[in-house]
Amino acid sequence: MTSGGIRPGNIKRAVAACALLALAMFGGVAFANPQPGQLNMTRGVTTWSGEPYFLNNVALGVCVVIGILVFGAMFIAMFRFRKSRGAVAEKWSHNTTLEIVWTTIPVIILIALAYLATGGLRTFADTTGSEMTVKVTGYQWKWRYDYVEYKGKAIESVGFMSKLDRESDETRQLNSGLDPKNVKVDGYNTYLINVDKPLVVPVGTKIRFVITAGDVIHSWWVPALGWKMDAIPGIVNATWTNINEPGEYRGQCAELCGQDHGFMPIVVKAVPKADFEKWLAEQQAQAKQPEPAAASTAEKPATAQVDAPVSQGHQG
Numbered sequence: 001m002t003s004g005g006i007r008p009g010n011i012k013r014a015v016a017a018c019a020l021l022a023l024a025m026f027g028g029v030a031f032a033n034p035q036p037g038q039l040n041m042t043r044g045v046t047t048w049s050g051e052p053y054f055l056n057n058v059a060l061g062v063c064v065v066i067g068i069l070v071f072g073a074m075f076i077a078m079f080r081f082r083k084s085r086g087a088v089a090e091k092w093s094h095n096t097t098l099e100i101v102w103t104t105i106p107v108i109i110l111i112a113l114a115y116l117a118t119g120g121l122r123t124f125a126d127t128t129g130s131e132m133t134v135k136v137t138g139y140q141w142k143w144r145y146d147y148v149e150y151k152g153k154a155i156e157s158v159g160f161m162s163k164l165d166r167e168s169d170e171t172r173q174l175n176s177g178l179d180p181k182n183v184k185v186d187g188y189n190t191y192l193i194n195v196d197k198p199l200v201v202p203v204g205t206k207i208r209f210v211i212t213a214g215d216v217i218h219s220w221w222v223p224a225l226g227w228k229m230d231a232i233p234g235i236v237n238a239t240w241t242n243i244n245e246p247g248e249y250r251g252q253c254a255e256l257c258g259q260d261h262g263f264m265p266i267v268v269k270a271v272p273k274a275d276f277e278k279w280l281a282e283q284q285a286q287a288k289q290p291e292p293a294a295a296s297t298a299e300k301p302a303t304a305q306v307d308a309p310v311s312q313g314h315q316g
Helices: 008-032 048-080 096-125 167-172 274-288 303-307
Strands: 130-139 140-149 159-162 198-202 207-213 218-222 225-233 237-241 245-255 267-269
Touching: 048 218, 130 198, 130 225, 140 167, 140 245, 140 274, 159 303, 198 274, 207 218, 218 267, 225 237, 267 274
Parallel strands: 130 207, 198 267
Antiparallel strands: 130 140, 140 159, 207 237, 218 225, 218 245, 245 267
């Protein structure tokens, strides 16, 4: 039995732990935006999504260069100037020139990164010139979409709740006996990332999103759009997107909001403008149709309404 040394078993366990941690991290990325072998951010499909992709790569490049320099110097010092080779520690306490250099360089790097990030955030927050407005409201555990206006015209009564699709919901239940791998749409596995009603939007249109919540904090996140935005009760956050390519783009709530946080996906269906306008007209026509007549209460005794207690409490 050895003491003070590193045992082979400990090294194996450490490597296994690191591998599990990496799998968990990368698995989370893939789950939020499923792409085989994806390790980096997605490039996105909007006019703005290239900004965060570029900034992420710049910051990553800076970190890699700094890491190589720092760890390279550390390993050189450890192995080339080790005590067993007769190296003797220097006696000086500080070097003013060196301290100025290693203080100035990081400050310049941070200023450059801050300048780039500020420019990206400024364009991200600029919703002027939007051709369409959609209100997004987060609830436990679903999303509500309300179409507010399109091309300067108000949209009335077009809105709906969007929640986890029925097949995924049934499969996720304990002891359901259903295989998540069999939950597919057009051959693509959509377990826990599909909804009953997607948000339908036109391509080539600057869309303003106003995002809030009705209960707790949520976060509306679709990686292909290049951003995510917190949905906070009592606060309305605004941002925009302009999708260049038709398709279905999936995302999830990115803020821990309760026990079913992992079961409130997002699906944005981007379609050509002509198809969207046709869909919108159909939705408006349906909204104008009269509701089915309620069961008549004319034959009920008049005292039935008087005797019934009235509750002002909130159920649920």
